[in-house]
Amino acid sequence: MPPALKALIAQLLGCTAAFAAARSGVLPAGLWPLVAVQAAAATGAAVALKSAHWWRWIHLGFLPLVVGALQLGIPPGWYLAAFLVFALIYWSSFRTQVPLFLSNRLTAETVAGLLPAERPAKLLDLGSGTGSLLRPLARMRPDCRFEGMESAPAPYALSCLLSRAQPNISLARGDFWLIPWSDYDVVYAFLSPVPMSRVWSKASAELRPGSLLVSNSFPVEGVEPESVVEVGDRRRTRLYCYLPAGPAPVLKTGIAVP
Structure with missing residues (x-):
């Protein structure tokens, strides 16, 4: 229901x-x-x-x-104004059951440590909000490409404004379920427990072997993570890391297949 x-x-x-x-x-x-x-x-x-x-x-x-x-x-006008403000911020949260969560700087630093160190990587932030994860990541890893998809108008507009001087960030407003995830090395999700089984299904179907799914705070029910990383911030954030398509195949020389 x-x-x-x-x-x-x-x-x-x-x-x-x-x-x-x-x-x-x-x-x-x-x-x-x-x-x-x-x-x-x-x-x-x-x-x-x-x-x-x-x-x-x-x-x-x-x-x-x-x-x-x-x-x-x-006066009734204040109710209308409050409704419009909340609608612009939370948009379809009543349907998706995904509120607006903002990733802190310590989380961004921890995610940066999960990116491949030896080559550029491409990361997708599902529901990127105000870009609080992408902006520090883009500064720490200027060689990488960071993309965000956000449906709510107000957070999306603010993220575009704040990241306008960072050329390795690309933002779009829309539904991240409707885009392919196959081009990304890392998919990051800070959503809620509700959509995580669907996130896992899409990641398993589309991500390449070796690509990483990172879920902030909300594990995939019934699936054992590859690792759990403690961020060490005040809210005791945990990052649940998965390899939905399995590890990357390795040649006999020990070099990973791209």
Whole structure:
């Protein structure tokens, strides 16, 4: 079931529970007891529907925040402005279940250490956001090519602005599922647990032997990584490294086949 449909069902079940509680006469008078019942019931429905854990917090706070905001008398234009800002930043996150995550500098330095040292490499960042990974990588390895694909308009525009003076960075706005990954030596993903099985399937089907899939924080369920690299930052980031197509074949001379 799509996550948005689960969310709608949970909210409707919460409203039904609140209506039933109001009709039964067991609740104290006032609006907030109804709001509390709706929020609790919607959260319980989300658990029963096996929604992702962050949806439970959304359901728990959704109606209380709406009612509280209405009581503040905020002009409607501010709601529209907030909606537009969030839409430009998060775009299709409600569908993909991939929020905006930004890679820090220590992570970029660690990824740089995973690139081939003896030759230029080509890296693709899936959902490149503001380019927080690509810009430091491009400075550390000017011989390499770094490409990013981002769907949300605001992070994409900011990444283009910030990386305009770095010629070894190429950015595009679109869906990274629709482009081939076969030309890349490294594919980097900082997404969420939800799409990782699909990422693995596409990487296994398209990446060349020896090409590396690096997932920040979210392992591929049921697949043993080739290695796990500790970044050593404050949030204890882990990079899960996979060889989806296996290691590169080696000639008898010991030289890897390009």
